[in-house]
Amino acid sequence: xxxxxxxxxxxxxxxxxxxxxxxxxxxxxxxxxxxxxxxxxxxxxxxxxxxxxxxxxxxxxxxxxxxxxxxxxxxxxxxxxxxxxxxxxxxxxxxxxxxxxxxxxxxxxxxxxxxxxxxxxxxxxxxxxxxxxxxxxxxxxxxxxxxxxxxxxxxxxxxxxxxxxxxxxxxxxxxxxxxxxxxxxxxxxxxxxxxxxxxxxxxxxxxxxxxxxxxxxxxxxxxxxxxxxxxxxxxxxxxxxxxxxxxxxxxxxxxxxxxxxxxxxxxxxxxxxxxxxxxxxxxxxxxxxxxxxxxxxxxxxxxxxxxxxxxxxxxxxxxxxxxxxxxxxxxxxxxxxxxxxxxxxxxxxxxxxxxxxxxxxxxxxxxxxxxxxxxxxxxxxxxxxxxxxxxxx
Numbered sequence: 001x002x003x004x005x006x007x008x009x010x011x012x013x014x015x016x017x018x019x020x021x022x023x024x025x026x027x028x029x030x031x032x033x034x035x036x037x038x039x040x041x042x043x044x045x046x047x048x049x050x051x052x053x054x055x056x057x058x059x060x061x062x063x064x065x066x067x068x069x070x071x072x073x074x075x076x077x078x079x080x081x082x083x084x085x086x087x088x089x090x091x092x093x094x095x096x097x098x099x100x101x102x103x104x105x106x107x108x109x110x111x112x113x114x115x116x117x118x119x120x121x122x123x124x125x126x127x128x129x130x131x132x133x134x135x136x137x138x139x140x141x142x143x144x145x146x147x148x149x150x151x152x153x154x155x156x157x158x159x160x161x162x163x164x165x166x167x168x169x170x171x172x173x174x175x176x177x178x179x180x181x182x183x184x185x186x187x188x189x190x191x192x193x194x195x196x197x198x199x200x201x202x203x204x205x206x207x208x209x210x211x212x213x214x215x216x217x218x219x220x221x222x223x224x225x226x227x228x229x230x231x232x233x234x235x236x237x238x239x240x241x242x243x244x245x246x247x248x249x250x251x252x253x254x255x256x257x258x259x260x261x262x263x264x265x266x267x268x269x270x271x272x273x274x275x276x277x278x279x280x281x282x283x284x285x286x287x288x289x290x291x292x293x294x295x296x297x298x299x300x301x302x303x304x305x306x307x308x309x310x311x312x313x314x315x316x317x318x319x320x321x322x323x324x325x326x327x328x329x330x331x332x333x334x335x336x337x338x339x340x341x342x343x344x345x346x347x348x349x350x351x352x353x354x355x356x357x358x359x360x361x362x363x364x365x366x367x368x369x370x371x372x373x374x375x376x377x378x379x380x381x382x383x384x385x386x387x388x389x390x391x392x393x
Contacts, residue, residue, distance in 0.1 A: 009207035010221045017056070017200035017225035020290075021191045022232050023283040024103020024276055025096070029190055030233055031255035033183045034240040039165065041237055042173030044180065048187035049230045051378065053223060054371040055192045055346050056200075060222040061368070062349045063201040066358045067210040070198050070345070071294050073352050085348060086294040092194030092338040093291025097317035100283040102330045105321070107277025110257050111270060117322055123277070124318035127284045128311055151275040155235050158263040162242025169241060181382045182336060182389060188379060189339025191229055196338075198345075199290045200225055212362055239263060288313040336386055343379040346372060 034041045059070075066073050070089075075082030104123030105116030112119075190196075204210065204218060236256070243262045244250065251258025257276070261269035288310045296303050324330065350372045353364035
C-alpha cells in the first residue's frame with residue numbers, strides 16, 4: 001500500500017506541475033505565438049522544453065536532497081534571501097492569478113456572452129466558495145480532471161481535422177524561419193517560472209519523497225511533468241497551425257476559442273468555454289494556495305491565518321484584473337514576467353547545491369550544473385531583451 005501511495009505522489013507531483021502550467025495562459029500564449037510564427041513556433045516549443053527540463057531537474061533534485069522548502073534553503077544560504085525569493089514568487093503568483101481570473105472571464109464569455117469583467121467577479125466568488133468548502137473543492141477537482149481529459153481529446157481532434165502541414169511543422173521545429181525571444185521567455189515562464197516548478201517539488205517533500213535515495217524518482221517525476229506539458233503544447237500548436245494555414249481567422253478577443261470554433265464548429269466553441277473556465281477556476285485556487293505557502297514558514301501568525309490570506313490574494317487578483325482588463329494581453333504578459341523570475345530562483349538553488357551544510361555529502365552532477373547555469377544565462381539574456389523591447393514599445 002505504501003508503494004502505491006508513493007507512486008501516486010510521484011505521479012501527482014508531475015501532474016500538479018503540468019496542470020498548473022496548462023491553464024488559460026498556456027492556451028492563449030500557444031495560439032497567439034502560433035499565429036505570429038506559424039510553423040517556426042515549433043522551434044520555440046523544442047527550445048523551451050530543453051530549458052524547462054534543465055531548470056526543473058535542478059530545482060526538484062536540490063529540494064529533495066536538502067529536504068527543505070525553497071524559501072528556507074535561500075534563508076540558510078544568505079539571511080534575508082528567502083524573503084526576497086518568496087516576494088518574487090508571490091509577485092509572480094499574483095501575476096498568474098490575475099491571468100487565471102482573466103481566463104475565467106473569457107470562459108464565461110464564450111459560454112454566456114457576458115462581459116469578461118462580470119465573468120471574473122462571479123468566478124472570484126465561486127473560487128472563494130470552492131476554497132472554503134472542502135467537499136465542493138474535491139467535486140470541482142474531479143470535474144476538472146474529466147474535462148481536462150476531454151480537452152486533450154478535443155484538441156487532438158481539432159489538430160487532426162485542421163490538417164496541419166506536419167512535414168513543415170517538423171522541419172521548422174529545428175530550422176526556423178524566424179525566432180521570437182519573447183515567445184521563448186513566455187513559454188518557459190509559463191511552464192516552470194514562478195511558483196509552478198516549486199509546487200511539484202514541495203509536494204514531493206510533503207509526501208516524504210526526499211533524500212538522495214529518492215533522486216531517481218524525483219528526476220522521473222520532474223521530466224514527466226515537462227513532457228506532459230510539452231505534448232499538450234505541441235498538439236495545440238498543430239491544431240492552431242492547421243487552422244491558420246488553411247485560412248482560418250485569428251480571434252484577437254479569445255484566440256484559442258477561435259481556433260476551436262474554426263475547426264470544431266459552434267459545439268466545439270461552447271465546450272471550449274467550459275474547459276477554459278474549469279481550468280482557470282481551479283488554477284485560481286491552486287496559484288493562491290501555493291504562492292501564500294512561500295510565506296507560511298516565516299511567522300506563526302501567517303500559518304494561523306493562511307486561509308484568510310489566500311482568500312485576500314484571490315480577491316486582490318480579481319480587483320486588479322477589473323481595473324486593468326484585457327485578459328488576452330495579461331495572459332501573455334504573466335508568462336513573460338515569471339520567465340524573468342526563473343533565473344533568480346534557479347541560481348539560488350544551484351548555489352545551494354555547493355553548500356555542504358545544506359546538501360551534506362551529496363555532489364550535484366556536473367552535467368546538471370552546466371545545464372542549469374546555461375538556463376540561468378540564457379533566460380537572463382532573453383529576459384533583458386524582452387524588458388528592452390517592452391521599454392521601447
